[in-house]
Amino acid sequence: MKELLDQLIALAVEKVPLLGQAPDWVFYLLWMLVAGAALLVYASLIAGITSWVERRIAGRMQARIGPNRVGPRGFFQWIADGLKSLFKEDVTPANADKPLFRLAPYLVFTGMFGAWAVLPYSARLYAADLNVGILYVMAITSLVVIGILMGGWASGNKWGLFGALRSSAQIVSYEVPAGLAIATAVALSGSLSLQEMVRAQAGPLGILGWNIFKSPFALVAFFVYFIAAVAEGNRTPFDLPEAESELVAGYNTEYSGMRFVFFFFAEWANLFLIGAVSTTLFLGGWQGPLANPDTWWGVMIGAGWFFLKACFFVFVLIWIRWTLPRLRVDQLMAMCWKYLVPIAFVCLIGTMLWMSVFGDRAFFGLVAVGP
Amino acid sequence: MNYFRNIWEAISSIAQGMAVTLRQFFTKPETVQYPEVDVLNPRMPGYSGHLKPVSERFRGFLTVDTTVCISCNQCAHVCPVDCILVESEKGPKTTVNSLRPDGKESPKTRYPVQFDIHLGRCMYCGLCTEVCPTGCIHFTREFRGAAGEYHKLIHHFISPEEAERVRKLAAEEAAKPKPEKPVATKVEAEKE
Numbered sequence: 001m002k003e004l005l006d007q008l009i010a011l012a013v014e015k016v017p018l019l020g021q022a023p024d025w026v027f028y029l030l031w032m033l034v035a036g037a038a039l040l041v042y043a044s045l046i047a048g049i050t051s052w053v054e055r056r057i058a059g060r061m062q063a064r065i066g067p068n069r070v071g072p073r074g075f076f077q078w079i080a081d082g083l084k085s086l087f088k089e090d091v092t093p094a095n096a097d098k099p100l101f102r103l104a105p106y107l108v109f110t111g112m113f114g115a116w117a118v119l120p121y122s123a124r125l126y127a128a129d130l131n132v133g134i135l136y137v138m139a140i141t142s143l144v145v146i147g148i149l150m151g152g153w154a155s156g157n158k159w160g161l162f163g164a165l166r167s168s169a170q171i172v173s174y175e176v177p178a179g180l181a182i183a184t185a186v187a188l189s190g191s192l193s194l195q196e197m198v199r200a201q202a203g204p205l206g207i208l209g210w211n212i213f214k215s216p217f218a219l220v221a222f223f224v225y226f227i228a229a230v231a232e233g234n235r236t237p238f239d240l241p242e243a244e245s246e247l248v249a250g251y252n253t254e255y256s257g258m259r260f261v262f263f264f265f266a267e268w269a270n271l272f273l274i275g276a277v278s279t280t281l282f283l284g285g286w287q288g289p290l291a292n293p294d295t296w297w298g299v300m301i302g303a304g305w306f307f308l309k310a311c312f313f314v315f316v317l318i319w320i321r322w323t324l325p326r327l328r329v330d331q332l333m334a335m336c337w338k339y340l341v342p343i344a345f346v347c348l349i350g351t352m353l354w355m356s357v358f359g360d361r362a363f364f365g366l367v368a369v370g371p
Numbered sequence: 372m373n374y375f376r377n378i379w380e381a382i383s384s385i386a387q388g389m390a391v392t393l394r395q396f397f398t399k400p401e402t403v404q405y406p407e408v409d410v411l412n413p414r415m416p417g418y419s420g421h422l423k424p425v426s427e428r429f430r431g432f433l434t435v436d437t438t439v440c441i442s443c444n445q446c447a448h449v450c451p452v453d454c455i456l457v458e459s460e461k462g463p464k465t466t467v468n469s470l471r472p473d474g475k476e477s478p479k480t481r482y483p484v485q486f487d488i489h490l491g492r493c494m495y496c497g498l499c500t501e502v503c504p505t506g507c508i509h510f511t512r513e514f515r516g517a518a519g520e521y522h523k524l525i526h527h528f529i530s531p532e533e534a535e536r537v538r539k540l541a542a543e544e545a546a547k548p549k550p551e552k553p554v555a556t557k558v559e560a561e562k563e
Contacts, residue, residue: 057396060400061395064401065404319392319393322392323389
């Protein structure tokens with residue numbers, strides 16, 4: 001991205017010599033703003049459309065139709081809902097801790113949206129390629145739990161506090177198996193940078209190099225990561241923080257209007273984020289047939305593969321949500337500490353042993369592949 | 372061992388559940404988009420679920436064919452909730468054919484001048500339709516009858532003009548000289 005930017009700056013300075021007097025940081029700042037705005041629009045579109053897709057899929061899975069009144073097949077339902085929330089009164093409860101109450105949705109939103117900056121949308125299509133990319137994703141999505149805890153506490157409402165406490169317990173617990181499963185993928189790819197991880201998954205047909213095919217342990221680690229990511233995103237069947245039947249709406253009970261939308265925006269944007277990170281770590285990111293990081297059309301096909309894979313995960317997440325019932329709190333904790341954590345450890349150690357025996361470029365350790 | 376069985380049961384039951392929802396996902400929704408889909412039409416165009424249209428013998432609102440009604444008042448008598456009100460005048464003697472399939476003839480001397488059915492009270496028991504000798508009171512399949520005011524639930528089957536016409540006819544009939552009566556009795560006597 002920086003090379004492209006430098007070329008653009010050189011071009012601009014060549015065309016308009018007056019621009020040469022401006023310091024470099026002006027261009028970089030402008031570029032950051034443009035990239036940020038583009039990402040924000042992209043994330044908003046994805047989150048909004050996902051809300052409609054989720055309701056349509058939920059309807060079909062329950063033999064209903066789902067929203068179909070606003071626009072063709074109800075496609076503009078999400079715009080209508082967003083506008084409605086925008087015009088609703090934004091109530092702050094009398095006994096709320098007002099500054100924290102107002103701040104919390106933005107923390108949740110920032111935590112979720114910050115991770116989008118490093119996602120490898122395609123070979124040369126990303127906002128930033130941090131050399132600690134996956135660590136950054138884990139770190140910044142941890143802001144979400146702070147925002148949720150802050151919102152639940154500041155509401156001055158027992159349901160909010162219960163939801164927030166459950167959420168923090170859940171996210172803190174599930175960070176462990178998620179981290180271990182990510183470590184498995186990192187070990188296989190040999191890098192923390194998301195771009196590098198995807199590049200390390202090149203293979204025949206663009207498919208056989210994926211991390212899940214590199215060792216049976218990685219396949220299990222993928223499922224561990226996926227389950228942990230669902231739990232961290234507070235999605236059903238792990239939606240205890242907002243369990244409607246127990247806690248009214250959990251941590252966002254007292255929120256209304258635009259702030260409520262921020263929470264929900266984060267939830268739906270998170271669907272795509274889970275899909276994107278799972279894809280990057282285990283399913284080869286933008287790797288796929290015809291994807292080629294060296295030609296512009298190869299890059300575009302790669303972007304298509306990445307989007308398709310992430311959307312598949314979004315579908316699976318919605319599918320799971322409308323299938324499985326909610327876990328009890330003790331079941332949730334038992335699942336994490338008794339099952340996922342040991343399995344994740346076995347996966348990590350198993351992958352390491354596998355790699356020391358078969359090497360890291362092997363397809364199931366039997367067929368040597370790769371450059 | 373329990374540990375691994377738990378894992379296996381979790382995986383297999385989740386797979387089972389997800390198979391069910393996926394199958395549902397690819398079947399057509401059952402929802403009838405009511406005002407758009409004509410539920411009275413037996414084929415229900417535009418609908419592809421399993422739900423049936425309104426039955427052929429569905430008991431909707433009562434209706435009366437007042438030209439066939441002989442004002443026998445049996446329906447009003449039999450009605451358990453008193454939702455039928457019939458007022459009639461004596462008029463010229465005619466015969467009417469029953470609306471039932473047998474099409475039996477009945478003599479008609481009384482003409483209704485008021486026939487009201489209070490649909491707010493009607494409980495759709497169908498007793499009136501059973502006792503009616505001419506089948507003139509019968510169920511329709513119509514069920515859309517929301518009214519903004521209570522009195523609009525009372526359906527009037529005879530317009531004031533029609534009532535006026537019948538009254539005039541009845542008055543003319545009453546004004547006619549009596550000789551007709553002996554004629555009628557003579558005819559009956561001859562028959563006997």
